[in-house]
Amino acid sequence: MPSLAPILLVEDNPNDIELTLAAMEEIHIANHIDIAHDGAEALDYIYRRGAHTGRTSPSPAVILLDLKMPKVDGLEVLQSIKQDPQLKDIPMVMLTSSREESDLCASYALGVNAYVVKPVGADEFIAAIKKLGVFWALLNETPANPQR
């Protein structure tokens, strides 16, 4: 049986990382959650290069992506992946504070699968993360992704 696809969380803020991980724990997700601290690292991870050369895990089941990050921001990562024929099938979910219309439009134009605004309230945040995890990791089907 192939190993379970991981969930890639691309987030630069450690607090947000901690909150998200805590929420994921509550739903006892089996998938491993990998972290990339910025867009560059996310791309390295996806392409198995740089610090992530030699990664053997399959392509992520879902990439949870923040918008505003140093170096390479969320939209650039989105664009890179969605424009790569090999990788475009990977579900990508924008997970961000911004409700700006322009960000929404830009993301959807690039082919984002979902766009979720991080709720400010704690309960809501945890609930949202849970829902995301359950849906994308467990419920959602994607075409079989070959080992890259």
Add this chain to the structure above:
Amino acid sequence: MRKSGLIVFVGGLLLFVGSVFCGGLYWWQTGQMEKSLREREISRVNALTFSTTQIYRRVINDLQLFADNHALQDYLNNGEPAALQRARNYAQDFSRLHPDYDQVRYLDGLGHEIVRINQGGIVVPPDQLQNKWHRPYFQQAKILPRGQIYISALNLNGENNAIERPLKPMLRFAMPAFDDNDRQRGICIINLLADDIFTAFRSYASFYHQRARVLNSNGYWLKAATPGMEWGFMLPDRAGQTVARTAPRMWRKLKHDTTGQIRHAGGLFTWRRFTPSDTGPGPIEAEDKFLIIASEVSANEWNALFSPIRNSFISVALILGVLNLTGLWLFLSNRKSQRELDRFFTVNRDLLCISNFAGVFKKLNPAWSDVLGYSVNEMLNHPVTDFIHPEDLERTRAEISRLATGDETIAFENRYRARDGTYHWLQWSARAVPEEKRIYAAARDISIRKRSEIQIEQLNQELQQHTISLEAANQELESFSYTVSHDLRAPLRHINGFVGLLQRHLGDGVDDKGQHYMETISSAAKQMGMLIDDLLSFSRMARAHISLTKVDHKALIDEVIHTGNYDDISPAMDWQRHDLPETIADRSMLRQVWANLIDNAVKYSRRSPAPRIEIGGRVDKTSDETVFYVRDNGVGFDMQYVDKLFGVFQRLHSAAEFEGTGIGLASVRRIITRHGGRTWAEGRIGEGATIHFTLPRIPRNPRSPETNLDPG
């Protein structure tokens, strides 16, 4: 242009002189004609008189011959019948010789006709001979001495006491006959048909014999213009026909002067007195003291004589007059148009000039002095280049060359230096007249316009700068909002999130106070989140582009109520919805308005036992707007603080009483104001509040600077 005026003037002068000359000519001509006529009339009268004299003389001569002829003398001396017969023959021959002798007679001393030959040599037989003793001519002649002759008055012949008809004017010449013993033995008479006198006029006056007139010494016509005027002294029905009566003044003259010529009755009357008694060699006893022999030019004839020349003169005069007037009129109008042109040139505010092809000023109007300050003399005969701005010299020269080839200049601009050294922008239109080698040009001082243009250019640039900086500011505001939206929310989320984790982590081991503290932190963070959201949306909405469409408010409110989940909040809400007119507005913004207002109404009336919300609207024709309202029967507010109601983040209730940030009504006011409407509110504590707003029928132009700064 002066030349034609001179020509007209000279022409007019010539015409005038010509007219005067013609007039003089006419006057002289007429004078000459009259003079000639008068002279001719005088000579005619003289001729008529001569003719008459000749006739009288002839008859007198014949009478003498008759009286002295041998045959008669023989008879008178010896009374022989043969002598008588010879005398008779003689008389007959005589008569035959002179058809105008009506009778040739010899009467004896007692008046018996002895010899009588009627006209044409007809011997009257003795049994028809009459006695003429009582006749005046017999009586008169009888007493004459030897050699004297009696001439009767020229009158009409009468027979048997009646005037013989047809009228027979007669003159009787009588002479006593003496024998060798000097004894008077009767008289000889010749009856002359006086018509012969008048007939003789024809030979002497030819065509003009009709003018001949004869009057006797009493003023009666013997020959008049019309036969009906003649013989007034013999015919009773013509008794009044005497010049003495009809023309007394003329008669006075006629009586007084032996000869004369007067204008009478529109004609000319020329006369000469004929004295029969002067016709003889010897003494004559004449009944007629004198006769007036005249020639009368009737008024018609007079006019007929002079009218042709008068008519031709009048025609000529008229023609000349018309030509004169035309010439005068042309001259005057030429002068007038000349004056007008001069004045036009002088008065014109534009700078008019004439230059030659070398660009030297040949003529300038006074406007040049007014605008540039030089006297006209300072500029005349100077090249235009003396005054033109150095930068414009090349262009101007090129333009002058172009003009010289026949092209027009329509709006050429260059700078001229005024006397005070400043430069004026002039705009030119010009045309060349190649035959004269002259350029006719008009310029306008457009310095003011030029300055305005430059100013406008500057202002435009400033405006562009402003627009650019405004857009830049707008961009900054955008990115600011973006930053706020993103970066401020993250820490809030963290606060909330970790408090939540903390709560979970601590679980039941938290005492009430601890729990309370954590909840306070959480709610404070939530509040901040709401404030940030509200502020962001308020700011965004203030900048957002208004797109106007027809808005169905009823449908909007349906949406708002549907999505608002008000049934959960206030299940017993009584919605009173009246019909709402459609208006032109921005749909999404109005949705916000209704959402805010209904939210408020629901929120503030949820404590009421029977909450009711009334929504309505009507068109106000006088102010050309639609007025809407939302009325609730909730807690209301104190009208004392109504001014604060629409303020940003202003609240009239504490957060403990009612949640909210206080931005709802501020947003409503902002949106409605941007549409050009008004907002106001009324309320009563404990009874409820009504919020009103208006939308104008024609909303404010969305492109006006106030509503839109970004191109949308």
